[in-house]
Amino acid sequence: MVQQAQPRPLLNRRLADLGTTIFAEMSELAVSTGSVNLGQGFPDTDGPEQIARAAADAILSGRGNQYPPGAGIGELRTAIAAHQRRFYDLDVDPGTEVLVTAGATEAIAAALLALVEPGDEVIAFEPYYDSYAACIAMAAGIRVPVTLRAPDFRPDLDELRAAVTDRTRLILLNSPHNPTGSVFTRAELTAIAELATASDLLVISDEVYEHMVFDGEHVPIASLPGMRERTVSISSAAKTFSFTGWKIGWITATPDLVTAVRTVKQFLTFVSGGPFQYAIAEALAMPRDYFSGVAGSLAARRDMMCDGLAAAGFEVYRPAGTYFITTDIRPFGESSGLDFCRKLPYQAGVVAIPSVVFYDNAEAGQTQVRFAFCKKVEVLAEALARLSALRPG
């Protein structure tokens, strides 16, 4: 008898173990239970009207409606370079050292696909943003997690040094850090830079929360000695300007690194968001008050949420940046963040994300739950009122 062959799984084997359906599951739960959704990190208020108008004007006046240049429109590349100079005193050549991408998400994917050969090791601090594991897998790299541990989520530099082998290609950094809200200090980044230089490693630095720092300062690792030539810095308009749907991101790096990443980007999306690029060029040139206002308004909501979550019984790990708060649910007598988040919409009418999905080392994140606070104050107040019905066990 002829044996029937097992059908081959459709999904590429390297991606098969990345069970990141939790966001969809939680969003569906939010809708079906009428919960306040503090799961996924997108704001419930659009960015500046003047910038939205600039995008509409660009469309109506025929700017960017056809394929824009592969590296991004000149106005935006110039604005990105000016932003790096204004905020960080970094000199970037808009002609050769900037690449506009379809959000930071494409920048991360294109950078990893460009720089990682199969079998190369990529060190990343976990918990990590979910696209990191997927993109390392797509590049056939091997992810090597170094765990940031509660309560402070500081990088353990000895652990980082021990993680470097002769197969390490790069360190994938994210500060301010999603989901913990940790902001790496200049001293920590200097130690990471020294290690990268000594071991001849590249660094991909995801800085999408660069303007959302409440305590401390944002230091781009590219500004540290020896790092300009080995760092791909990534940022995005999504968070800073509250236009997550526009998907305008960018990298800044040396011409060689930009060329490598651009080669991949060319075959992923080629170009994107022409009219939005004109609008973001204008956004990046807004006065400093705009940028400090973003941080100030979020800092007030951070304080409100930290106090409210603590009053509701959570152990709260106060973030220094981003718009996420990590909490621990052990005070409720709970031991699984996943179970807790699946019950929470029914028990309290609030949706959050179990942080365990951001870890390889599940043990470390088992009891952590992440709340996003990039929502209107009245929405956060409603969520806190609902959560106050929970009682620690």
Ligand SMILES: Cc1ncc(COP(=O)(O)O)c(C=O)c1O
């Ligand atoms: C750490 C981090 N990097 C990148 C992104 C994606 O940015 P974009 O929307 O520009 O693709 C996010 C979005 O949540 C993020 O949290």
